[in-house]
Amino acid sequence: xxxxxxxxxxxxxxxxxxxxxxxxxxxxxxxxxxxxxxxxxxxxxxxxxxxxxxxxxxxxxxxxxxxxxxxxxxxxxxxxxxxxxxxxxxxxxxxxxxxxxxxxxxxxxxxxxxxxxxxxxxxxxxxxxxxxxxxxxxxxxxxxxxxxxxxxxxxxxxxxxxxxxxxxxxxxxxxxxxxxxxxxx
Numbered sequence: 001x002x003x004x005x006x007x008x009x010x011x012x013x014x015x016x017x018x019x020x021x022x023x024x025x026x027x028x029x030x031x032x033x034x035x036x037x038x039x040x041x042x043x044x045x046x047x048x049x050x051x052x053x054x055x056x057x058x059x060x061x062x063x064x065x066x067x068x069x070x071x072x073x074x075x076x077x078x079x080x081x082x083x084x085x086x087x088x089x090x091x092x093x094x095x096x097x098x099x100x101x102x103x104x105x106x107x108x109x110x111x112x113x114x115x116x117x118x119x120x121x122x123x124x125x126x127x128x129x130x131x132x133x134x135x136x137x138x139x140x141x142x143x144x145x146x147x148x149x150x151x152x153x154x155x156x157x158x159x160x161x162x163x164x165x166x167x168x169x170x171x172x173x174x175x176x177x178x179x180x181x182x183x184x185x
Contacts, residue, residue, distance in 0.1 A: 054086045054120070060128060065090070067118060068125040074098070076129050077116060086120030098137075099148040107138045109145025 060079050067075045067088065077093025094110040101107055140148070164174040 054082065054084055057082050057086065057088075057126070060126075064129045064131075065126055066129040067123060069118070070122050070124050075113065075116060075118065076110075077113070083120075086123055088118040088120070088123065088126070090116040090118065097145045097149050099145060099152050101148065105138055107140050107145065107148060108134060109140045109142050109148075111142045111145075 057079075061082070063079060064076065065079045067077075067090070069075065074096045075090060075093050076096055077090030079088060080091045081089040090113075093113045093116040095113050096108055096110050098106060098108045167174045
């Protein structure tokens with residue numbers, strides 16, 4: 001029967017050599033593993049790859065970025081380097097402080113920081129900086145913005161104290177401050 005000519009019947013299939021079948025199976029398994037483990041590699045032609053984790057920050061190297069830290073400080077600088085822990089090295093960086101003045105105008109000031117290394121666990125938010133965002137705001141000197149910030153913090157403390165006293169007078173228990181409040185964070 002093996003020497004019959006013509007197309008194979010339903011019970012007779014063309015046999016591929018065992019080593020070739022094994023190679024095909026191994027290639028399929030490797031492709032499935034790569035697609036599961038490395039989704040960035042599992043894209044078709046003409047599609048952009050997705051990079052997971054801190055690898056997405058690589059596209060922002062040598063761009064001006066805005067970084068918001070856990071203590072609400074804002075840094076603006078040129079991203080020069082990063083690692084797998086999202087530790088950032090900012091070049092020609094400034095710390096930008098925004099203050100709402102008594103006349104309802106928002107002012108900002110920059111404090112030069114130079115080369116700045118940011119530990120990754122302190123990064124709350126990071127993105128490309130758009131200088132046109134602050135075009136309608138009033139820029140003031142570093143000394144003036146620090147004075148305005150101090151005044152704003154003092155006003156905030158007074159408001160919190162008035163709120164706390166009003167709650168006690170109404171018979172309510174004021175909220176307990178966090179441990180971070182001792183340090184002004």
